[in-house]
Amino acid sequence: MLEVRDLHAGYGKSHVLHGVDFCIQPGDIVALLGRNGSGRSTTAKAIMGLIACQGMVRWSAAAGMVDLVGRKPFEIARLGIGYVPENRDIFPRLTVLQNLLLGQKSGGQRSASAAGWMLDDAWSLFPVLRERAAVQAGRLSGGEQQMLALCRTMMGNPQLVLIDEPSEGLAPQMVQQVARFMLALRERGVAVLLMEQKLQFALEIANRCLLMGHGRIVFDGTPAQLLADATLSRQWLEVAG
């Protein structure tokens, strides 16, 4: 469904991605792992059209196969790819409900056959959001803001969602809720690309993992394969919880 080939991107003269290759299939939860600064967020920004890039990013949308390179972020969102950036990107002065309804407007078209993601889905996965529906998003705790950011993106009805460091700064109980959220997405056939620093969290929920190093994918396999190779972790990952 998403095929990334020979992707190059960076910031001005700083070349960060040096030919990234990977694929994501429907219902996959793929963890993109690597040391700090290895280029995980840059990969997400390049796929979303937020920074200039070269290479190929093929996406099978409802209308057929399209190349995303050179498209604008709003077009990419409408084609069915959601993005939850590390800073969560919610509107702090709007209420929880207003944030969710805005998310509905920014996403792709709902097909007649697909029920799509509804407010009730957000409420049932994260009941605290319903309780706080009329509260300004800026007044929520960090964990609640993360829940809101995840649900807001889902209101756009993406088939693939790129989630950057969702566990960052969250209490362990909240991290478990985020994990349950991702497993609920998989049940609906939504694919996830998870940029994560916490190895244990990522490997518990992912069915595949990619390791980034030197601006490329240096490993693509299952969590079990990664865990079986201590050299890989030593070489490409920091010790992470």
Ligand SMILES: Nc1ncnc2c1ncn2[C@@H]1O[C@H](COP(=O)(O)OP(=O)(O)OP(=O)(O)O)[C@@H](O)[C@H]1O
């Ligand atoms: N806006 C920017 N301008 C210039 N350089 C940047 C910018 N954003 C990131 N970089 C640099 O690009 C490299 C890759 O950063 P990126 O954020 O993609 O890494 P990461 O793997 O997501 O790790 P982290 O979680 O630490 O951000 C780093 O060297 C970083 O300093």
